[in-house]
Amino acid sequence: MVKSELVIIGGSAGGIQAAICAQKHHGLKDILVIRSEVEAVVPCGIPYIYGTLGAVEKNIMPDKLLGEAKLKVAEAVSIDRKGKTVTLGDGEVVGYNKLILATGSNPIQPPIPGIDKKNVWFVRKHADYLRQMESAMDHARHIVVVGGGFIGAEFADECRKRGHEVTIVELLEHCLQLVCPEDLCIRSEEALRQRGVEVITSNAVKSIDGTDKVESVTLESGERINCDMVIVGIGVVPNVKLAKEAGLEIGSTGGIKVDEFQRTTDPDILAVGDCAEKYSFFNGQPVPVRLASVATREGKIAAADLYHPQWRNIGTIGVFSTIVGETAIAVSGLTDAQAAKLGYSVVTGEAEAASKHPGTMPDARPMRVKLVFDRRSGKLLGGCACCVATVGEVGNLMAAAIVNGMTIEQVAMFPMGTHPWLTATPLAYQISDAASDALHRSKKAAA
Amino acid sequence: MVKSELVIIGGSAGGIQAAICAQKHHGLKDILVIRSEVEAVVPCGIPYIYGTLGAVEKNIMPDKLLGEAKLKVAEAVSIDRKGKTVTLGDGEVVGYNKLILATGSNPIQPPIPGIDKKNVWFVRKHADYLRQMESAMDHARHIVVVGGGFIGAEFADECRKRGHEVTIVELLEHCLQLVCPEDLCIRSEEALRQRGVEVITSNAVKSIDGTDKVESVTLESGERINCDMVIVGIGVVPNVKLAKEAGLEIGSTGGIKVDEFQRTTDPDILAVGDCAEKYSFFNGQPVPVRLASVATREGKIAAADLYHPQWRNIGTIGVFSTIVGETAIAVSGLTDAQAAKLGYSVVTGEAEAASKHPGTMPDARPMRVKLVFDRRSGKLLGGCACCVATVGEVGNLMAAAIVNGMTIEQVAMFPMGTHPWLTATPLAYQISDAASDALHRSKKAAA
Numbered sequence: 001m002v003k004s005e006l007v008i009i010g011g012s013a014g015g016i017q018a019a020i021c022a023q024k025h026h027g028l029k030d031i032l033v034i035r036s037e038v039e040a041v042v043p044c045g046i047p048y049i050y051g052t053l054g055a056v057e058k059n060i061m062p063d064k065l066l067g068e069a070k071l072k073v074a075e076a077v078s079i080d081r082k083g084k085t086v087t088l089g090d091g092e093v094v095g096y097n098k099l100i101l102a103t104g105s106n107p108i109q110p111p112i113p114g115i116d117k118k119n120v121w122f123v124r125k126h127a128d129y130l131r132q133m134e135s136a137m138d139h140a141r142h143i144v145v146v147g148g149g150f151i152g153a154e155f156a157d158e159c160r161k162r163g164h165e166v167t168i169v170e171l172l173e174h175c176l177q178l179v180c181p182e183d184l185c186i187r188s189e190e191a192l193r194q195r196g197v198e199v200i201t202s203n204a205v206k207s208i209d210g211t212d213k214v215e216s217v218t219l220e221s222g223e224r225i226n227c228d229m230v231i232v233g234i235g236v237v238p239n240v241k242l243a244k245e246a247g248l249e250i251g252s253t254g255g256i257k258v259d260e261f262q263r264t265t266d267p268d269i270l271a272v273g274d275c276a277e278k279y280s281f282f283n284g285q286p287v288p289v290r291l292a293s294v295a296t297r298e299g300k301i302a303a304a305d306l307y308h309p310q311w312r313n314i315g316t317i318g319v320f321s322t323i324v325g326e327t328a329i330a331v332s333g334l335t336d337a338q339a340a341k342l343g344y345s346v347v348t349g350e351a352e353a354a355s356k357h358p359g360t361m362p363d364a365r366p367m368r369v370k371l372v373f374d375r376r377s378g379k380l381l382g383g384c385a386c387c388v389a390t391v392g393e394v395g396n397l398m399a400a401a402i403v404n405g406m407t408i409e410q411v412a413m414f415p416m417g418t419h420p421w422l423t424a425t426p427l428a429y430q431i432s433d434a435a436s437d438a439l440h441r442s443k444k445a446a447a
Numbered sequence: 448m449v450k451s452e453l454v455i456i457g458g459s460a461g462g463i464q465a466a467i468c469a470q471k472h473h474g475l476k477d478i479l480v481i482r483s484e485v486e487a488v489v490p491c492g493i494p495y496i497y498g499t500l501g502a503v504e505k506n507i508m509p510d511k512l513l514g515e516a517k518l519k520v521a522e523a524v525s526i527d528r529k530g531k532t533v534t535l536g537d538g539e540v541v542g543y544n545k546l547i548l549a550t551g552s553n554p555i556q557p558p559i560p561g562i563d564k565k566n567v568w569f570v571r572k573h574a575d576y577l578r579q580m581e582s583a584m585d586h587a588r589h590i591v592v593v594g595g596g597f598i599g600a601e602f603a604d605e606c607r608k609r610g611h612e613v614t615i616v617e618l619l620e621h622c623l624q625l626v627c628p629e630d631l632c633i634r635s636e637e638a639l640r641q642r643g644v645e646v647i648t649s650n651a652v653k654s655i656d657g658t659d660k661v662e663s664v665t666l667e668s669g670e671r672i673n674c675d676m677v678i679v680g681i682g683v684v685p686n687v688k689l690a691k692e693a694g695l696e697i698g699s700t701g702g703i704k705v706d707e708f709q710r711t712t713d714p715d716i717l718a719v720g721d722c723a724e725k726y727s728f729f730n731g732q733p734v735p736v737r738l739a740s741v742a743t744r745e746g747k748i749a750a751a752d753l754y755h756p757q758w759r760n761i762g763t764i765g766v767f768s769t770i771v772g773e774t775a776i777a778v779s780g781l782t783d784a785q786a787a788k789l790g791y792s793v794v795t796g797e798a799e800a801a802s803k804h805p806g807t808m809p810d811a812r813p814m815r816v817k818l819v820f821d822r823r824s825g826k827l828l829g830g831c832a833c834c835v836a837t838v839g840e841v842g843n844l845m846a847a848a849i850v851n852g853m854t855i856e857q858v859a860m861f862p863m864g865t866h867p868w869l870t871a872t873p874l875a876y877q878i879s880d881a882a883s884d885a886l887h888r889s890k891k892a893a894a
Contacts, residue, residue, distance in 0.1 A: 017874055024887050042805045045867050052867075058807035065874065281862075293865045293873035300883070301860060311860055319864025328869060358489045360505035392869025393840035396878075399862055400844055404851035413748060413758055415728075415846055417766025418740045420492050420499075422775060422839025426740035427464055427512065431843075436747070440471050 003095030004032040006306065007086055008069075009076045009242065010102030011035030012125060013043055013292040014273025016061060017299030018100050019069040025303050031069035032094060034076050034086065039127040043292045046123055047154035049130060051161030056131045076103075079246035081266055098268055098306050101243055101256060102299065105236035105274035105290055110146075114208030120230045123151055133231075140164060140229035144217050146205050147234035148175030150322050153188060155231050156197045157324050167198040167225055169205055169217070171234075179320050181335045181370065184384055191325035205230075236290055238275045251277030253288040261309040262302040270305070272298035281315030281403065282334060282381065283342055289318045317382075319399045321392045330395025333382030333402045336372045345375040347408070347445070349438025355388040357418070357425035367391065369430035371398070371411065373438050378407035385430070390423070397431065408442070411435035450542030451479040453753065454533055455516075456523045456689065457549030458482030459572060460490055460739040461720025463508060464746030465547045466516040472750050478516035479541060481523050481533065486574040490739045493570055494601035496577060498608030503578045523550075526693035528713050545715055545753050548690055548703060549746065552683035552721035552737055557593075561655030567677045570598055580678075587611060587676035591664050593652050594681035595622030597769050600635060602678055603644045604771050614645040614672055616652055616664070618681075626767050628782045628817065631831055638772035652677075683737055685722045698724030700735040708756040709749040717752070719745035728762030728850065729781065729828065730789055736765045764829075766846045768839045777842030780829030780849045783819045792822040794855070794892070796885025802835040804865070804872035814838065816877035818845070818858065820885050825854035832877070837870070844878065855889070858882035 006022055008015045011033050022028045045059040053059055063071055075089035085095050107122035109115060119140070121133045137143070141164065145156045148170030159166045168175065174185035175192070189199050204220045208230055216226045238255040240248075249257040249265045255277030262270045273295030280287045294316055304311040321330035339346045349371050356364040367390070371383040383398040385391040401411055412435035418426040453469055455462045458480045469475045492506040500506055510518055522536035532542050554569035556562060566587070568580045584590070588611065592603045595617030606613045615622065621632035622639070636646050651667045655677055663673045685702040687695075696704040696712045702724030709717045720742030727734045741763055751758040768777035786793045796818050803811040814837070818830040830845040832838040848858055859882035865873040 013873055020874075021883070024883060042867075042872070044865065044873075045805050045808075048808065048867050052809065053805070053807055059805050061805075061874070291864070291873075293863055293876075296873040296876075297860060297862055297879075300879075304856075311856055313860075314862075317862055319862060321864050321866040321869050323866070323868045330864065330869075332864065358492050358500070358506050358508075360500055361492075361495065362499065389869055390837050390840045392864070392866055393837045393844060396861075396863045396870075397840060397844045397847055399864065400847040400851070400853075403857075403862060404847070404853065406847075406851065409751075409758055410850075413744060413760075414843075415744055415761075415764055415766060415850060416740055416843045417738070417768050417777065417779065417839070417846065418491065419768040419770070419839055420489075420495050421770045422768050422777075422836055423843075425489070426460055426491075426738075426743040427467075427508070429740075429743075432744075432747075436468070436471060 001085065001093050001095050005030040006098045006100065007094060007096035008033045008100045008102055009086065010104055010273070011040050011071065012102065012104050012273070014295035014299040015100070015102030016040065016065050017296040018102060018272055018303050019066050021300045021303030022306060023067050023069065026306060029068050033066055033069050033071050034074055034088065035071060036075045037126055038073055041125045041127050041130065043125055046125070046130065047151060047158045050134065050137060050155070051158030056127050056134065060127065076242055079242055081246055081269070084268065100302055101269060101271040101275055102273045103239040103242060103275040105238050107232065108235045108237055109232070110234060112205055112208055114210070117208055117210050118213040119228060120208060120214055120232065123233050136229060137162065142227040143229045143231060144169060144225055144227045146230060146232045148199070148201065149178060149233065149235065150176065150320065151233035153192060153324050154322060155233055156192060157195055160195045160197055167200060167227070168192065169203055169219065170201045171204045173202050175199065175201065179331055180329065181337070181384055184329050184331070184386055187327055187386060188324045188329060191327035195325045236274060240275055243271065243275065251286050253277060253286045260312050261305040262298055262313060263305065270302040272302045278316040281317040284315065287316055287318070289316050291320070293319065314403060317399055317402055319395050321395050323389070327387045328389050328391045329384065329386040330391040331384040332395045332398040334372055335382055335384070339372050339381045344381060346381065347373050347375045347438050347442040349434040349436065349441060351428065351430045351433035351437055353424040353428035353430055353433070355390065355424060357420050361420055367424060367430055369394070369434045371434040371438055373408050375442060378409065379405045380411060394431070408435050408439050412439055448532065448540050448542050452477040453545045453547065454541060454543035455480045455547045455549055456533065457551055457720070458487050458518065459549065459551050459720070461742035461746040462547070462549030463487065463512050464743040465549060465719055465750050466513050468747045468750030469753060470514050470516065473753060476515050480513055480516050480518050481521055481535065482518060483522045484573055485520055488572045488574050488577065490572055493572070493577065494598060494605050497581065497584060497602070498605030503574050503581060507574065523689055526689055528693055528716070531715065547749050548716060548718040548722055549720045550686045550689060550722040552685050554679065555682045555684055556679070557681060559652055559655055561657070564655055564657050565660040566675060567655060567661055567679065570680050583676060584609065589674040590676045590678060591616060591672055591674045593677060593679045595646070595648065596625060596680065596682065597623065597767065598680035600639060600771050601769060602680055603639060604642055607642045607644055614647060614674070615639065616650055616666065617648045618651045620649050622646065622648065627776065627778050628784070628831055631776050631778070631833055634774055634833060635771045635776060638774035642772045683721060687722055690718065690722065698733050700724060700733045707759050708752040709745055709760060710752065717749040719749045725763040728764040731762060734763055734765070736763050738767070740766065761850060764846055764849055766842050768842050770836070774834045775836050775838045776831065776833040777838040778831040779842045779845040781819060782829055786819050786828045791828060793828065794820050794822045794885050794889040796881040796883065796888060798875065798877045798880035798884055800871040800875035800877055800880070802837065802871060804867050808867055814871060814877055816841070816881045818881040818885055820855050822889060825856065826852045827858060841878070855882050855886050859886055
């Protein structure tokens with residue numbers, strides 16, 4: 001039996017990052033990565049395969065990222081925690097001293113009648129499957145996207161770029177509603193409609209119809225939409241089969257229970273990424289946030305904490321960004337609705353200014369920021385920004401302010417740099433101005 | 448005599464921001480802004496008048512920004528601190544309860560023989576002067592820009608866009624050397640040269656020659672450059688004449704001495720912007736940083752602190768950004784050389800990754816980050832980023848990490864969000880990866 005100092009099960013974002021960082025942190029050379037897929041797909045890039053990139057090949061993470069870690073393409077079928085071994089699909093047994101589970105997640109397959117018909121597709125992180133989906137799309141005219149979250153919105157946008165007729169069906173009142181404040185949801189829906197996507201909300205697919213292949217879907221409202229392809233993107237469930245069967249504890253959102261050092265209930269097994277339970281930065285409670293950026297962060301933490309607790313995971317704040325049409329949006333931390341649900345008394349502030357300055361600069365577009373503060377402590381709880389491409393990093397700036405507990409006054413006094421081509425004017429920098437706005441609203445409320 | 452609750456002398460970035468915020472904070476309606484210029488020019492936009500914007504009119508701050516504050520276009524000639532009055536050029540005397548000085552700065556006019564010749568121009572924040580400069584430029588063929596700092600580099604770039612032959616003459620070894628680490632200086636020079644700018648460094652203009660109008664400049668090296676226009680952009684001196692004559696204390700970099708609440712040595716007079724002394728965030732010592740973004744921040748602080756000290760100026764960290772050709776750069780806080788000069792033992796880290804992910808996304812370009820940490824405390828002291836347009840906000844993200852004293856580990860674990868169109872891959876997000884790099888370098892150094 002071959003034994004490795006560190007075995008990592010799963011070779012997507014979290015597993016790769018753990019492998020990279022275990023080498024950096026501990027100089028480990030004896031690492032085995034077990035991955036069930038021949039190729040590792042860039043998870044966030046999947047929708048872009050179908051319009052922007054044009055091929056699955058352009059969305060593959062190179063194995064050379066693994067450095068000196070060995071890669072074994074195989075299915076891990078069981079873990080013997082006592083013997084500290086993993087059994088693979090071909091019967092091989094590999095030993096470990098430390099084990100990191102990065103088994104990811106699987107797309108939710110809702111129990112809709114007809115979901116098993118031909119040309120119903122899920123967003124699986126599997127290159128061959130995604131290639132087949134590409135071929136199927138080549139023959140499709142009208143595509144129904146089930147789910148108007150980030151993945152659904154991105155797929156719809158990309159499918160339009162290919163020239164398909166596209167309809168999104170979203171259960172909730174708005175697309176992106178689980179993550180975004182309402183005004184951003186509405187802007188995103190407008191952007192999708194401008195692209196030519198039909199957006200149907202507060203509705204659901206009741207059945208997928210057709211003899212063998214999809215021919216139409218019937219909505220709860222009774223409406224029938226003729227289509228020849230369905231893409232289901234309504235979320236994922238943590239892939240915890242291995243962990244569960246090995247007797248590791250599972251948390252309330254379905255992920256493997258981990259402590260603040262990414263350790264499972266077995267001290268020699270850590271878990272990272274979509275398969276691991278996440279805990280809120282704000283109150284420590286489990287949160288169902290599953291993102292590649294969170295996975296890589298946990299991969300780094302697990303690698304650092306492999307032998308001794310060193311790096312503490314301060315919790316997940318949730319930093320999302322996307323672009324639909326020309327409308328880029330970023331959301332960090334809590335929306336006002338989410339904050340209110342957690343029991344915070346919130347004070348919000350907003351600011352809008354041209355993305356460049358003066359506003360007469362070429363391609364200057366409005367950039368809007370909304371911030372959410374805790375009235376009692378004054379601390380920043382969340383924020384969102386739209387609609388220009390710099391909002392991706394503005395979301396990260398908000399994340400930095402959140403994790404550091406910056407207060408309304410500190411954000412209002414934020415020492416930003418500005419430049420005509422790169423940012424708003426220093427007289428109306430959106431982040432600090434939104435904090436000023438919050439300050440004055442809270443004063444008015446107190447008066 | 449008319450008396451105002453608040454008089455602000457100076458109506459550029461700092462003065463306008465103070466007027467806006469005094470209204471917001473204290474509900475003040477009785478504010479008088481005294482400005483010597485008929486129009487307020489956007490300071491950072493000045494170079495862009497000449498290529499990108501095409502007209503001074505496109506670079507004016509609208510007076511409506513002042514809200515309910517009254518504007519008086521006049522020269523303030525003296526302050527009577529005892530009587531709490533300001534005398535204007537036309538003899539009018541206005542009273543104040545509180546006074547904010549935002550008198551800005553004037554361009555340095557070096558004592559070069561021939562500096563008074565026709566067609567030698569300075570970067571003055573004065574609309575009519577800038578219009579005359581525009582007309583003069585219409586008749587110029589070869590322009591020599593004296594000074595390769597931000598303003599000089601931006602002017603050179605813009606003048607090339609107009610089709611002029613352009614030569615930059617920089618005294619130091621590199622352009623942008625006072626603010627940027629050497630590798631970014633070199634990249635900027637390359638970008639300027641690619642634009643067709645002749646870049647001459649480690650050299651100076653010894654004389655400006657010509658009968659009446661500029662015909663050539665002679666360098667210290669002896670070289671002679673034929674030209675018909677010279678633009679001098681080698682920095683500014685605080686405009687403190689009024690303050691000095693009123694007996695206010697002046698600091699060692701030539702600005703009006705202020706405390707951490709922007710108060711001068713007279714408790715009823717505050718000072719903000721280029722005319723006010725700045726103090727380093729890192730060690731509290733005076734620093735010669737003069738930026739519109741710093742001025743507006745001080746304007747906010749002074750407005751908040753008008754009656755009672757409320758908001759503390761934590762000091763100036765210096766956040767610069769610009770774009771030369773297609774090369775955008777941002778610098779926050781200390782470079783490694785500056786940190787070493789202040790006595791820090793530094794550890795640096797670097798990371799480069801495509802600005803979008805996967806790297807096959809359209810227009811993905813390398814984005815590079817370098818971070819400088821204090822080895823002892825682990826805290827971030829500075830950082831720089833290039834070369835894509837998002838670095839403006841990345842510089843601000845670095846600023847947030849600096850003011851919050853984030854450590855190497857905290858930055859390495861930074862909870863960033865990522866998206867294919869908007870940022871690097873989560874596997875190689877430059878900020879956290881540069882921190883990881885610093886960590887591993889410091890471990891190696893310690894081993």
